Amino acid sequence: MMDNREVNIINRFLHGDHEAYSLLYREHVQELFSYGKALTGNDERLKDAIQDVFYKILSNPSTLKDVQNLKYFLFKSLKNRLIDILKSEMHQSQSGEAAYERFDFTINDVTVLDSLIEEEERLELSRKIKLLLNRLTARQREAVCLRYIYDMEYDEIADLLNMSNSKSARNLVSRALEHLRKDELELFILLFYSINQM
Structure with a gap:
């Protein structure tokens, strides 16, 4: 809205x-x-x-x-x-x-990071997040970024990804997050939560 x-x-x-x-x-x-x-x-x-x-x-x-x-x-x-x-x-x-063949989100594109942390820390965090995202398929990366970076609702994600319904989009995001190890997932969620609070 x-x-x-x-x-x-x-x-x-x-x-x-x-x-x-x-x-x-x-x-x-x-x-x-x-x-x-x-x-x-x-x-x-x-x-x-x-x-x-x-x-x-x-x-x-x-x-x-x-x-x-x-x-x-x-x-x-x-x-x-x-x-x-x-x-x-x-x-x-x-x-x-x-369009999903190359979904290649880089954390450097999120301008709020520049004000969130110092440059050296930003680069290190950027590297870690990129490694995490590269474990996912291009479609999973796009779904996760739409949800946590761009704050899209699941029905909007489903439409953008040509999926049948919001439940499918929710499942795609859930499966993507399951691919990440627990300690890295906490870092990942903390980062995106912080970004969305800016």
């Missing part, structure tokens, strides 16, 4: 306030880039996709009219646009599963 401030910004944009549109862009572009970077290693492709997402919103403001969770809406729009671009580039039809 969106907070009142975000609802107010969207309402201003829907009523023709283009400064509100610029504000929406500025507030979400970095997080979109971080998420998209995990889906594609091509920065230019990613920048184009983000621009396409916001251009579509600017061209058709009513797409935001019934949005309940703006972050989820933007993530889904970006992922779909990246899949479309990849399909176009490969000149062949493929399912959305192709």
Whole structure:
């Protein structure tokens, strides 16, 4: 769900306030880039996709009219646009599963860490978390990051991962966490809990 401030910004944009549109862009572009970077290693492709997402919103403001969770809406729009671009580039039809082939989340992309801990500790923690995440499949990594980094609900995760229901997404996250040893799991959960409290 969106907070009142975000609802107010969207309402201003829907009523023709283009400064509100610029504000929406500025507030979400970095997080979109971080998420998209995990889906594609091509920065230019990613920048184009983000621009396409916001251009579509600017061209058709009513797409935001019934949005309940703006972050989820933007993530889904970006992922779909990246899949479309990849399909176009490969000149062949493929399912959305192709996007999971490289989900490569790096903890360095989470900007709140810069203010959470000192640089040396951040780098060490980043290395440990990356090792933990690399034990998971790309699909599990994406599900875990969507849940604990981007604070998505299980039904939103299910939709982003083309799963049948929220129970499937919950099971995927649970199985992913089971792959981690108990002591590392505690570190992992503590880190993401800390991030989400910022």
